[in-house]
Amino acid sequence: MKLEWAIGKKICNQAKKSNSSICGENSSCIDSMGSSGYLCRCAVGYEGNPYLNGLGGCQDIDECNLLWGRVCAPGATCENRVPGYFCRCPAGTWGNGSASGIGCHKPHKHFPMVEIIIAAVVSAGLLIPCLYLLYSARKKRQLRNLNAKYFRQNGGLLLRQYPSPSKGTSIKHIKIFSARDLIKATGNFDSSRIRGSGGQGSFYMGTQEDGLIIAVKKSEEVGQEQVDQFINELVILGQIDHKNIVKLLGCCLETQVPLLIYEFISGCTLYQKLHDDPNLTIQLSWKDRLRVAREIAEALSHLHGCISMPIFHRDVKSSNILLDENFTAKLADFGVCRLVPIDKIRVSPTVKGTIGYLDPEYFKTEKLTEKSDVYSFGVVLLELLSGRKPVQDEQTPGYGSLVMHFLSYVERGNLHEVLDKGIVKEAKMADLLAIAEIARSCLRLKGEERPTMKEVAQKLACLG
Structure with missing residues (x-):
């Protein structure tokens, strides 16, 4: 026989809502399997009478002491x-x-990979900064040693001891540029920055952080001759301050090849303007040509006589005359210049100059005087008058030398055959004849018969 019973007629939810459930502590209410009523049962982990409270009701089971x-x-x-x-x-x-x-x-014995990785990471975190500091210190020391080596190699010690031509003359105002700044300014001397080149090196256009545009002269070769030319040009230009002479801003001794930094002239050279591009939309007018002649004559006169020890340029030519956007002329490239004591003639161990401009007397005797620059300036005057190159003019059969060509026509009284057709209509014939006469006097074979640059500058100033 199976006996089923239940308490009341309400199920658990109804009994709880009406607070009529008689289930004791630590017990739970379950619905009867019949149609109505409920039953009470001790909660899991408890045993006893679920309808009572206290010691008579559901008590905790001590599972640890169970015998079963x-x-x-x-x-x-x-x-x-x-x-x-x-x-x-x-x-x-x-x-x-x-x-x-x-x-x-018990845990299995295993290789302590995690511990090793953690230890390695911690060690690396301490070791890497130390190694970096040591590497940086070593690189700085190597850079200092290399800079000191280049400083000595580039004539830095000689530059410090270089004798000044007169008391109070110095080059202390010349700025010393760092190699890092120049590399940044020129795009690591990118070939697209080259704005000119010659026997003394190439000129790179650079832009400084403050926006100033500079020209950096870099020699393509490394040798004692290049170092000597560098020191020579630095010392000479460091003493000159003239509006028609290119201004030297500073130098750099931290590179394998010593560098000179100049003001940047945005135009071109006189040679390029006269010879390289005959289709230029803006040609040099006679007014501009006469002004260029005056400015260069004044610059040379300043070199020869306005300081206590004369400076001889030795390479006056149209490609060493820079023109800015307004055609203002500036004399440049002083790598082969020489300081010469007053009333002395310098005997040069090596004749320097350019074919077509070179003084024949200097070439023959190797005796350098200020009249050598006068001769070269006379050739520049012929270029301004004729628009022709100093040598090998392909337009004239049998043409070899502009000087000889000019003199032969002047002697025959045919100056018109030599003059640039573009300026004949613009210039006064009297001025053209005067310039031709000045050029002729500058080109005399004997240097003592040539005028000084001061006299030439004065004559040019009276024209126009």
């Missing part, structure tokens, strides 16, 4: 909880400690 079976795995410690229990594995083992679970196990 071990609840924890061997070696584990059973701890009674209210309700339930907890199996604790001994130290040095792992697992849940339960007899019905995975129990307790």
Whole structure:
């Protein structure tokens, strides 16, 4: 026989809402399997009478002391909880400690990869900054040693001891540029920045951080001759301050090849303007040509006589005359210049100059005087008058030298045959004849018969 019973006619939810449930502490209400009523049952981990409270009701079961079976795995410690229990594995083992679970196990011996990785990361975090500091210190020391080497190699010691031509003359106002700044300014001396080249090196256009545009002169060769020319040009230009002479801004001794930094002239050379592009939209007018002649004559006169020790340029030619956007002339390239004591003639061990401009007397005797620059300036005057190159003019059969060509026509009284057709209509014939006469006097074979540059400058100033 099966006996089924239940309390009341309400199910658990109804009894709870009406507070009529008679279930005791630590018990739970369950609906009867019949049509109505409910029953009470002790909660999990408790045993006793679910309809009573206190000691007579549902009490905690001490699972650790049960006689009907071990609840924890061997070696584990059973701890009674209210309700339930907890199996604790001994130290040095792992697992849940339960007899019905995975129990307790000793850890397998394994290679401490994680520990090693952590130690390596920590060590690297300390070692890398130390190595970087050591590397940076070494690089700085190497750079200082290299800069000192280049400084000596580029004549820095000689430059410090270079004798001044007169008391109070110095080059202390010349700025010393760093190699890093010049590399940045010129795009690491990119070939697209080259604005001119010659026997003394190439000129690179550079832009400084403050926006100032500069010209950097870099020699293509490394040798004692280049160093001597560098020191020579630096010392000479460091003493000159004239509006028609290109201004030297500074130098750099930290590179393998010494560098000179000049003001940047945005135009072209007189040679390019007269000879390289006959289709230029803006040709040099007679007014501009006469002004260029005056400005260069004044610049040479300044070199020869306005300082205590004369300076001889030795390479006056149209390609060493720069023109800005307004055709203002500036004399440039002083690599082969020489300081010469007053009332002395310098005997040069090597004749310097350019074919077509070179003074024949200087070429023959190797004796350098101020009249050598006068001769070369006379050739520049012929270029301004004729628009022709100093040598090998392809337009005239049998033409070899502009000087000889000019003199032969002047002697026959045919100056018109030599003059540039573009300026004949613009210029006064009297001025053209005067310039031709000045040029003729500058080109005399004997230097003592030539005028000084001061006299030439004065004559040019009276024209136009």
